[in-house]
Amino acid sequence: MTAPIPGRSSDSLAGLREVFGYAAFRGAQGEIVDHVAAGGDALVLMPTGGGKSLCYQLPSLLRAGTGIVVSPLIALMQDQVAALTQLGVSAAFLNSALDADAARAVERALLAGELDLLYVAPERLTTPRCLDLLARAQIALFAIDEAHCVSQWGHDFRPEYLQLSLLHERFPQVPRIALTATADPQTRTEIVSRLALGAARMFVSSFDRPNIRYTIVDKVDPRAQLLRFLREEHPGEAGIVYCLSRRKVDETAAWLATQGVNALPYHAGMDTAARTEHQSRFQREDGIVMVATIAFGMGIDKPDVRFVAHLDLPKSIEGYYQETGRAGRDGLPAYAWMAYGLADVVQQRRLIEQGEAADEFKRLSSAKLDALLGLCETAGCRRVRLLDYFGEASQPCGNCDTCLEPPETWDATEAARKALSAIYRTGQRFGAVHLIDVLRGKDNERVGRWDHDKLSVFGIGADLDADAWRGVFRQLVSLGLARVDHEAHGGLKLSAASREVLTGGQRVEMRRVVPRRRPTPVSRTAAVGHLPPGAANLLERLKAWRLAEARTQSVPAFVILHDSTLMEIARTRPQNLDALASVGGIGARKLERYGAALLDLLGAQTR
Numbered sequence: 299m300t301a302p303i304p305g306r307s308s309d310s311l312a313g314l315r316e317v318f319g320y321a322a323f324r325g326a327q328g329e330i331v332d333h334v335a336a337g338g339d340a341l342v343l344m345p346t347g348g349g350k351s352l353c354y355q356l357p358s359l360l361r362a363g364t365g366i367v368v369s370p371l372i373a374l375m376q377d378q379v380a381a382l383t384q385l386g387v388s389a390a391f392l393n394s395a396l397d398a399d400a401a402r403a404v405e406r407a408l409l410a411g412e413l414d415l416l417y418v419a420p421e422r423l424t425t426p427r428c429l430d431l432l433a434r435a436q437i438a439l440f441a442i443d444e445a446h447c448v449s450q451w452g453h454d455f456r457p458e459y460l461q462l463s464l465l466h467e468r469f470p471q472v473p474r475i476a477l478t479a480t481a482d483p484q485t486r487t488e489i490v491s492r493l494a495l496g497a498a499r500m501f502v503s504s505f506d507r508p509n510i511r512y513t514i515v516d517k518v519d520p521r522a523q524l525l526r527f528l529r530e531e532h533p534g535e536a537g538i539v540y541c542l543s544r545r546k547v548d549e550t551a552a553w554l555a556t557q558g559v560n561a562l563p564y565h566a567g568m569d570t571a572a573r574t575e576h577q578s579r580f581q582r583e584d585g586i587v588m589v590a591t592i593a594f595g596m597g598i599d600k601p602d603v604r605f606v607a608h609l610d611l612p613k614s615i616e617g618y619y620q621e622t623g624r625a626g627r628d629g630l631p632a633y634a635w636m637a638y639g640l641a642d643v644v645q646q647r648r649l650i651e652q653g654e655a656a657d658e659f660k661r662l663s664s665a666k667l668d669a670l671l672g673l674c675e676t677a678g679c680r681r682v683r684l685l686d687y688f689g690e691a692s693q694p695c696g697n698c699d700t701c702l703e704p705p706e707t708w709d710a711t712e713a714a715r716k717a718l719s720a721i722y723r724t725g726q727r728f729g730a731v732h733l734i735d736v737l738r739g740k741d742n743e744r745v746g747r748w749d750h751d752k753l754s755v756f757g758i759g760a761d762l763d764a765d766a767w768r769g770v771f772r773q774l775v776s777l778g779l780a781r782v783d784h785e786a787h788g789g790l791k792l793s794a795a796s797r798e799v800l801t802g803g804q805r806v807e808m809r810r811v812v813p814r815r816r817p818t819p820v821s822r823t824a825a826v827g828h829l830p831p832g833a834a835n836l837l838e839r840l841k842a843w844r845l846a847e848a849r850t851q852s853v854p855a856f857v858i859l860h861d862s863t864l865m866e867i868a869r870t871r872p873q874n875l876d877a878l879a880s881v882g883g884i885g886a887r888k889l890e891r892y893g894a895a896l897l898d899l900l901g902a903q904t905r
């Protein structure tokens with residue numbers, strides 16, 4: 299059934315309200331919708347959660363014919379189509395998951411002009427058969443989602459995407475809209491040239507994700523720190539825990555499970571069936587913690603991921619931004635948490651230096667790592683640093699750890715000198731653990747074996763505890779004042795810059811490593827959006843109703859109604875259909891379908 303919207307772009311706001319149930323466009327959405335509905339090409343750069351889908355879905359309804367959406371992840375097409383169907387939009391998909399009969403039915407519907415939107419996998423779209431099919435149908439527009447997949451330098455490169463310039467050649471009169479959340483200028487340029495979008499209008503949004511709170515803590519006892527974060531700040535919530543290696547993913551997931559956390563592993567070494575099952579459970583069930591390598595993530599469109607935790611350092615700020623960006627697509631408070639220590643720096647440096655890549659690539663990777671270390675060590679606002687990296691100026695945000703609890707800095711010149719002397723006197727081949735023992739005057743077997751208790755540096759650092767020294771060594775390395783020697787199993791060496799500190803009188807300022815006070819469990823109160831007393835209870839009942847409804851229809855819960863919609867209902871307790879219709883996320887079709895049940899639930903509460 300085609301949604302009843304007249305084909306004029308001045309009706310975009312009416313369409314937004316009627317079909318999607320939203321009161322207003324977000325950011326540039328309105329402009330983009332009008333531009334594409336009027337037949338223009340567009341390149342849309344918007345952060346995750348910014349509302350990109352609406353930018354092609356609504357114009358597809360406003361224009362005559364079917365909007366064709368190219369999307370790389372067939373696993374998610376089904377959910378997207380389910381969500382559109384809930385809105386009363388006629389949508390379907392064509393991919394390898396369909397058997398021949400089902401595919402023919404979709405093709406017939408397309409040719410009969412019965413579809414508003416059709417999702418197609420890129421490898422399928424570029425086949426002669428599919429192109430012929432499209433030539434016989436009326437096409438409203440082409441939407442190329444995750445357009446950065448066309449970039450060979452990015453990590454999501456899909457060779458099939460290179461073929462998509464075909465669309466412009468075969469259907470020059472059909473408007474195209476390419477969308478991505480990838481912020482860097484190099485990728486942008488590549489999208490424009492490879493997809494022949496030189497004449498397209500470019501819409502660049504701010505890449506800030508104001509609802510995400512960034513926190514980077516000193517790694518002391520990572521498992522215990524993670525468990526505390528999960529138990530005290532995010533009990534029962536869905537989130538992702540990123541680890542560097544497959545083995546660590548497996549071990550961490552298994553250990554979390556023994557601790558009563560609903561955790562599942564995900565990495566590219568697992569067999570496809572198990573991987574798909576875990577991804578689908580994460581997407582559909584409430585409150586699963588996915589422990590994963592970065593193989594997990596692209597195209598995850600679960601709106602209520604409440605946190606992303608990093609147990610290991612990402613490779614770059616781009617990676618950090620993209621991975622943490624999977625939290626909080628629904629705009630509700632979300633948390634990016636990372637535990638970071640010297641071993642991470644050592645490990646990342648080794649990966650770069652011992653990798654197979656060309657020298658130029660190694661230099662680039664190393665510079666990217668340095669930028670990330672700068673973010674980790676900054677005493678200023680994390681968000682300011684992050685946005686600055688993407689060329690966006692901003693003010694301290696008030697929603698990151700350094701804004702909320704400004705770190706103390708201290709004059710670490712003396713400590714840095716002692717640490718560098720210890721590196722030098724012990725022959726520039728020992729790691730921080732041993733150096734700390736020497737500095738603190740520990741009389742253990744290893745120290746004795748090397749006669750390090752006879753050195754002048756033995757015991758000169760007894761005034762600082764081991765945690766403080768770990769912080770000193772980590773910062774020396776991330777500030778470039780000491781180097782990691784990978785030939786010597788990660789031993790520390792002096793760098794050119796070390797001399798400035800040892801003999802040149804350079805002052806060194808460092809962040810003080812403090813055993814963090816227990817963080818206030820912000821998320822519990824914040825995620826419930828300051829609900830008045832009683833409303834939290836009502837929210838639980840609404841969620842229970844939604845879960846039952848989702849099970850009956852076998853769709854993910856968020857496809858029925860989003861958390862933010864349920865929260866608004868719990869807060870405002872609408873008492874009739876009109877009031878319910880003004881709640882964000884309730885369009886005409888959802889009102890018709892669920893209005894009575896919701897009012898029933900609300901009535902039972904108030905009476």
Ligand code: ADP
Pocket residue numbers: 320321322323324327344345346347348349350351352599601627628860882
């Ligand atoms: P993206 O694809 O950019 O990551 P989505 O299209 O998934 O983002 O949208 C993110 C969330 O914002 C979804 O929950 C969507 O329903 C919601 N949303 C989009 N546009 C609006 C709007 N104008 N008003 C309110 N919510 C919106």
Ligand code: ZN
Pocket residue numbers: 678679680681682694695696697698699700701702
């Ligand atoms: Zn801040």
